[in-house]
Amino acid sequence: MISNRQEKILKLIVEDYIKNARPVSSKTLCNALMCSSATIRAEMNYLEEIGLLEKTHISSGRVPSEKGYRYYVDNIMEPQKLSGEDMLKLQTIVDNKSLVVNDIILKSMEIISELTHYTTIVLGKHSSENLVQKVEVIPIDSNNLVAIVVTDKGHVEHKSIYISDNVDPDEIKKTVDLINKLIVGTSIDSVSEVLEYQVKPIIAKYVRQHEVLYNAFYNAFNDFASESIKVSGTKNILMQPEFNNADKIREIISKFEDKDIVESIKEEDNGINIYIGSENNFDDDVTIIKTKYMINGEEGTIALVGPKRMDYERVITLLNYIKENIDEK
């Protein structure tokens, strides 16, 4: 294990390094520990031996290792209260009645990105629990319709439908009525099944131009289960001194622009989880803190991406605040 003083040294080093982004020397800690630098050096040496600290070169000060951050996060860091300033900025968003919950999440994460200078990510997905509440089809002109689906949780999806031949409006209405009858109440991801096995056979009987119509509607409804990705403040993380070279920046930007990579950040666990460096599979030089949320038939992940040298206490506090406020709704 590790002595009290050693833990204190680790804490001081992590926190100093978080603040100043420079290797921490033994001398820096003399005051705080009321002892000489030599003593501290001996302790640092031990902490390096057991893998909690690292040097950038043989005569440099110490920097926390991945394991060091992990120890700090697991054993040292203490829960904080939201600072007055942070609170102030977030509260106006969180308490805004006229915003949909979804927008509250997006806005809050934007603000958190600004506050922390890290990058935030919101991954949203309509839960499969969403049930179709209403289907509307509105004619635009002779070839185009707009189909609108509203779920029981208030989600709206819409899509243009192009119908090549001239189809009798009555036929369209018949089809829509049928769809409405059969589809309302089914979950959003079983819509295409219902279309195929229930709607198709019936309209084949009663609707003249059923093939054209069926295909049009089938295409329209097929990819309704859309997922959303929102990355805020890419620039913020790039301002961090660890990303001070063009190639590293390009690498990070490329990752943030790659949908698949960003999507893979999705969190399945309900707690606030911390993935330091190689613990995440996004990039070894960053820490990702994320949590799953689930409200109103919308489930998703909120995540914060920053350097490993991240202000863990503050970030956790911020995410906690958001999570609590989301879950209340």
Next chain:
Amino acid sequence: MISNRQEKILKLIVEDYIKNARPVSSKTLCNALMCSSATIRAEMNYLEEIGLLEKTHISSGRVPSEKGYRYYVDNIMEPQKLSGEDMLKLQTIVDNKSLVVNDIILKSMEIISELTHYTTIVLGKHSSENLVQKVEVIPIDSNNLVAIVVTDKGHVEHKSIYISDNVDPDEIKKTVDLINKLIVGTSIDSVSEVLEYQVKPIIAKYVRQHEVLYNAFYNAFNDFASESIKVSGTKNILMQPEFNNADKIREIISKFEDKDIVESIKEEDNGINIYIGSENNFDDDVTIIKTKYMINGEEGTIALVGPKRMDYERVITLLNYIKENIDEK
């Protein structure tokens, strides 16, 4: 003016520099011009004197100046045909019947970003000519409604409405019917006027909880006139060798993330316009090529942002192709 050979030299230098991103030496051009490097140096000297070329240092090769690019674009460059490869990639998108025009534009510009390694921007805005075609209000639970507005051009906007007090569903229905009656056919940006001067007085008479309802609907309809911004392939422009330092990259990224700055790229002119370096007010180190489009009651700008050392001929050809295909629809 400028002699034939001088023009040819300028052309060769611009095109070589576009390709290789390195100052062009007199020797490089010997073959193409069938003369000695000394002769070419003399000509280069003159071209520099009149401001079409520049040196990076006193004994370096030549690089086109902003004025040089401008001359190239105005007088030398020739219209090209779309290359088979480019055509192939774009056609599948452009000809896809099941995509809304808007999505075709977005997708095409994404692909152009990939093809050219520059960044593309699409700014969209619902034209004020859009007329309200239908208003639907769908109850979700006792406190929440969803309002949906469809325009005559097939645009759909929706918004959640929160109603604090318990309001009788009948009252809501009354209000919605009234809104539908009065609002259909008005242009989307005069909706709030109609609400205030026509709807408000009437529901004040006939609807009991009219204040709550009116406020809720007014808020919901008020900011429907949304604008959209889509930036594709930020990473692409950053790969260009001129953006090889961290601070420059950060500067560019910050600009692309700033809504106001990106919005100011909006083009009012209908042609394809080229803004080289200081001619645009985005960044002196880039060229922006943009054009306005207007279809289906949706107007907007498509733009391409690249280094001044841009493959002008190809880019113009690509944008032309998109523009023609959009306008056809």
Next chain:
DNA sequence: TATCAGCACTCATGGATAAGCAGTGCTAAA
């Protein structure tokens, strides 16, 4: 036994100097 002053050592950083080289401008001859 823990602490610490002192010292040798290491390495990053930044400035100075020099060699190599890819270019240019100029000149005098064809």
Next chain:
DNA sequence: TTTAGCACTGCTTATCCATGAGTGCTGATA
């Protein structure tokens, strides 16, 4: 008008300091 030849310039790269901030180790001390 063109061009071969040459002096010159300045970027690039490497090498070599001096400096300074840090370490590890050792032997003395409380």
